[in-house]
Amino acid sequence: xxRLAPVFGLVTLIAAGLALQGLIAIDVVSRYVVxxxxxxxxxxGRIVVEEQVPARFLLTSAETFAAGLLILTAxxxxxxxxxxxxxxxxxxxxxxxxxxxxxxxxxxxxFLVLFGRSSITIVILGVAAGTAPVILKTVEGLAATRTxxxxxxxxxxxxxxxxxxxxxxxxxxxxxxxxxxxxxxxSLINIVGVEFLINLGGLGQLIxxxxxxxxxxxxxxxxxxVLLASMLFFVCLEHIERWLRRAYG
Amino acid sequence: MAAARLRLIxxxxxxxxxxxxxxxxLLFRDVVPSxxxxxxxxxxxxxxPAFYRNLGVTSGEFLMAVSVGGLxxxxxxxxxxxxxxxxxxxxxxxHYLAPVPKIIFFPALLLAFGAGPGSKIAMGAISCFFPVAIxxxxxxxxxxxxxxxxxxGFRATTWQMATKIYLPAVREPLLNxxxxxxxxxxxxxxxxxxxxxxxxIGFLVMDSYRRFDMPGMYALLILVxxxxxxxxxxxxxxxxx
Numbered sequence: 001x002x003r004l005a006p007v008f009g010l011v012t013l014i015a016a017g018l019a020l021q022g023l024i025a026i027d028v029v030s031r032y033v034v035x036x037x038x039x040x041x042x043x044x045g046r047i048v049v050e051e052q053v054p055a056r057f058l059l060t061s062a063e064t065f066a067a068g069l070l071i072l073t074a075x076x077x078x079x080x081x082x083x084x085x086x087x088x089x090x091x092x093x094x095x096x097x098x099x100x101x102x103x104x105x106x107x108x109x110x111f112l113v114l115f116g117r118s119s120i121t122i123v124i125l126g127v128a129a130g131t132a133p134v135i136l137k138t139v140e141g142l143a144a145t146r147t148x149x150x151x152x153x154x155x156x157x158x159x160x161x162x163x164x165x166x167x168x169x170x171x172x173x174x175x176x177x178x179x180x181x182x183x184x185x186x187s188l189i190n191i192v193g194v195e196f197l198i199n200l201g202g203l204g205q206l207i208x209x210x211x212x213x214x215x216x217x218x219x220x221x222x223x224x225x226v227l228l229a230s231m232l233f234f235v236c237l238e239h240i241e242r243w244l245r246r247a248y249g
Numbered sequence: 250m251a252a253a254r255l256r257l258i259x260x261x262x263x264x265x266x267x268x269x270x271x272x273x274x275l276l277f278r279d280v281v282p283s284x285x286x287x288x289x290x291x292x293x294x295x296x297x298p299a300f301y302r303n304l305g306v307t308s309g310e311f312l313m314a315v316s317v318g319g320l321x322x323x324x325x326x327x328x329x330x331x332x333x334x335x336x337x338x339x340x341x342x343x344h345y346l347a348p349v350p351k352i353i354f355f356p357a358l359l360l361a362f363g364a365g366p367g368s369k370i371a372m373g374a375i376s377c378f379f380p381v382a383i384x385x386x387x388x389x390x391x392x393x394x395x396x397x398x399x400x401x402g403f404r405a406t407t408w409q410m411a412t413k414i415y416l417p418a419v420r421e422p423l424l425n426x427x428x429x430x431x432x433x434x435x436x437x438x439x440x441x442x443x444x445x446x447x448x449x450i451g452f453l454v455m456d457s458y459r460r461f462d463m464p465g466m467y468a469l470l471i472l473v474x475x476x477x478x479x480x481x482x483x484x485x486x487x488x489x490x
Contacts, residue, residue, distance in 0.1 A: 005336075005337030008338050009337075009341075034357075087252060090252040091259070092255070098474075101477060103474070106439045106440070106443070106470060109455065110466060189436065190350075191350075192350040196353065207353050210356075226353050227353075235345075
């Protein structure tokens with residue numbers, strides 16, 4: 001019975017779409033607020049061709065990838081440094097926690113003034129929003145490494161680099177990945193959000209433009225496309241995490 | 250003690266660097282204003298009744314959004330956590346939708362709820378729903394079987410099972426989910442206010458930007474960050490207790 005549940009879930013979602021189509025057809029739901037799902041599906045092909053969706057998708061992906069790379073290269077070493085320096089950790093971990101909780105995206109007008117209206121600003125905002133969770137989770141993961149493993153490393157006289165590669169990093173990897181997933185989520189929210197708000201760049205701008213043209217079916221199709229892109233992004237991240245876990249045992 | 254000293258040194262160094270940058274002329278005038286101007290703007294903002302009026306609007310939207318999104322998320326989480334079939338059917342969709350930037354729904358919400366507080370409340374509620382639902386679902390699954398057996402042994406009713414066993418057991422994940430949900434709801438509502446609104450803190454920030462009142466914008470950002478950090482700290486403390 002449980003094995004049929006995913007199919008049941010998919011069927012009920014399709015049924016909900018069909019029910020919505022029916023409600024729109026008999027004017028219970030206004031087609032000027034929610035377009036019929038059939039029109040949204042038909043608009044998917046149109047926006048891919050007419051609105052340069054592949055190029056926009058590549059731009060948003062490139063911005064997210066650049067932000068992700070910067071988050072990883074800044075966040076993990078910063079976490080490693082805080083873990084090793086106890087006074088600094090005690091002093092600044094609460095600051096990093098406050099940074100993680102701050103709604104930095106609200107400062108986007110400030111970033112526009114400082115860095116100009118460009119993709120660089122969008123990437124900087126993505127990095128600013130996504131680095132703190134990676135730092136916090138890296139510290140948490142490293143601090144949770146079992147003492148016996150560290151003692152084994154010490155008894156084998158591992159260097160600092162070997163200790164990190166062979167013991168600390170594999171032990172902290174699940175926490176680092178949790179932090180990375182959180183960081184990338186915040187980063188993606190900021191990147192697509194700012195693209196939408198300042199009407200610049202990739203998929204966020206596409207939704208804004210279509211909404212301003214009151215192309216309802218196109219707007220919903222673009223929303224569907226961002227949903228799909230976001231799901232694919234996080235499914236890929238999950239696969240990379242599993243692969244890395246297998247590689248490091 | 251050493252930590253406090255380090256914090257003090259860092260704070261002084263940051264302020265000195267800021268003042269040096271403000272005086273250097275490297276950036277446009279007013280982009281990095283002197284701390285004195287920011288402090289003055291902070292005092293003006295705190296004395297301005299318009300700030301409290303707009304803060305009231307945003308706070309009202311927050312409360313409504315977190316109530317609606319939190320309640321819906323907790324109900325969905327309870328259903329997903331307690332029923333394996335429902336979890337297998339729908340939980341993956343909840344997980345897939347959770348990290349999606351919710352601002353993309355704003356055009357649809359504007360059409361459905363208008364340009365007033367309704368669309369902002371809906372925006373915040375959607376943002377808050379997912380972390381609460383995911384956290385409560387995993388919390389329900391983590392309830393120790395022995396507790397459930399004790400409940401069944403005492404022939405507890407469904408209501409008693411919910412209030413005496415499930416609810417105390419999921420209190421921590423619920424508060425954790427609400428803490429996360431509060432953060433994303435704050436982002437959603439403030440962003441929606443910057444996009445299209447006539448009131449609220451997001452509107453005030455955009456108003457400062459349009460007037461190029463940079464000290465005023467810094468003051469507002471500082472106040473928002475302090476407010477969000479205070480609520481976050483309160484929820485964390487509540488969770489610990």
